[in-house]
Amino acid sequence: MSASVWFESVDRSSAADTALKLAARGWFVVAAFGQWIFATYVIAFYGGAALRGNFNTWNEVVAHAHVAGHTMNNLAFGAHIFLAMIIIAGAPLQLIPQMRTWAPAFHRWNGRVFMVAVVVTSVAGLYMVWSRGATRSILQTLGISVDAVLIIAFAVLSVRYAMKRDIRTHRRWALRLFMVVNAGWFFRVGLMFWVFVNQGPAGFNPKTFTGWFLDSLSFADYLLPLVLLELYLLAKDRGGVPARFAVAGVLLVATVATAIGVAIATAGMWLPRM
Numbered sequence: 531m532s533a534s535v536w537f538e539s540v541d542r543s544s545a546a547d548t549a550l551k552l553a554a555r556g557w558f559v560v561a562a563f564g565q566w567i568f569a570t571y572v573i574a575f576y577g578g579a580a581l582r583g584n585f586n587t588w589n590e591v592v593a594h595a596h597v598a599g600h601t602m603n604n605l606a607f608g609a610h611i612f613l614a615m616i617i618i619a620g621a622p623l624q625l626i627p628q629m630r631t632w633a634p635a636f637h638r639w640n641g642r643v644f645m646v647a648v649v650v651t652s653v654a655g656l657y658m659v660w661s662r663g664a665t666r667s668i669l670q671t672l673g674i675s676v677d678a679v680l681i682i683a684f685a686v687l688s689v690r691y692a693m694k695r696d697i698r699t700h701r702r703w704a705l706r707l708f709m710v711v712n713a714g715w716f717f718r719v720g721l722m723f724w725v726f727v728n729q730g731p732a733g734f735n736p737k738t739f740t741g742w743f744l745d746s747l748s749f750a751d752y753l754l755p756l757v758l759l760e761l762y763l764l765a766k767d768r769g770g771v772p773a774r775f776a777v778a779g780v781l782l783v784a785t786v787a788t789a790i791g792v793a794i795a796t797a798g799m800w801l802p803r804m
Contacts, residue, residue: 542771543771546771546774546775546778547774549774549775549778550762550765550766550774550775550777550778550781552778553777553778553779553781553782553785554762554781556781556782556785557781557784557785557788558622558625560785560788560789560792561622561712561788562622563792564715564719564788564789564791564792564795564796565618565619565621565622565712565715566618566619566622567792567796567800568618568715568718568795568800569615569618569619570800570804571799571800571801571803571804572611572614572615572618573615574803574804575587575591575803575804576588576611577615580608585604588607588611591803603658603661606654606657606658607654607658609650609651609654610651610654610655610658613647613648613650613651613654614651614714616643616644616647617644617647617648617651617711618712618715620640620643620644620647621644621708621711621712623636623637623640624637624640624641624644624704624708625704625705625708641692645685645688645689648681648682648685648707648711649681649682649685652678652679652681652682653678653682655674655678656674656675656678659671659674659675660675666738666739666740667740667744667745667748669745669748670744670745670748672748673745673747673748673749673751674713674748676749677710677713677751677752680710680752681707681710681711684703684706684707684710685707687703688700688703688704688707691703702763705759705763706756706759709752709755709756709759710752710755710756712755713751713752713755714751716751716752716754716755717747717748717751718791718795718799719788719791719792719795720747720750720751720754720791721744721747721791721795722790722791722792722794722795722798722799723787723788723790723791723794724743724747725794726790726791726794758780758781758784761777761780762777762781764777765777765778
């Protein structure tokens with residue numbers, strides 16, 4: 531191999547690495563920004579209604595969120611929302627490398643609180659969807675239930691490898707946990723992007739919140755992010771130059787779609803209720 535060919539190969543490989551890294555970081559920045567907006571909305575809407583003592587307002591967004599006389603159900607939903615605030619706000623901070631380097635104690639304690647919160651809120655979520663019909667479709671209920679089981683499993687695996695000091699594997703399970711724990715956020719962003727593409731509701735009834743698209747999205751809101759993550763990890767570890775460029779392109783498309791979904795969800799769903 532001549533020197534020029536060798537340098538060309540190195541340059542292309544370096545460019546592929548850079549493209550993949552920038553694409554992943556770009557998506558994360560958009561996602562983190564969108565999640566912090568969502569967290570602000572959750573605090574303002576649900577927390578504000580609770581402070582005013584107007585718990586029935588919760589039912590405007592989630593069916594049977596508050597039912598008079600059903601103390602256990604209401605407490606379960608309240609705990610679910612309170613812990614969701616912690617999860618949504620704290621999850622992106624766990625994945626920022628500088629936070630791990632500059633504030634390792636915060637990373638550890640935020641991680642511990644985060645792990646407890648995701649397990650408890652998953653159990654509360656399972657209780658809600660099966661005990662009082664928090665969804666309007668059995669497929670939506672099954673989709674949420676599978677996600678809850680994956681959250682608990684990934685949290686256990688992430689903690690297990692952290693305790694074994696296998697940081698590389700721990701981080702990968704933490705990334706997978708990040709994807710499944712944010713399914714509710716992905717659902718809303720994906721729904722708004724779908725409405726944008728179709729210029730209105732398609733494949734579902736916005737009044738009854740039923741239809742094939744919502745049933746499908748109840749699984750896709752965590753399976754699709756998981757697939758994208760695995761493609762990224764494979765390309766990073768073993769992908770050739772074309773594969774790394776291809777995955778970078780896929781992530782770029784995902785970033786644009788996420789940004790559109792976040793913008794529409796913020797303008798149409800979150801800001802009006804803050």
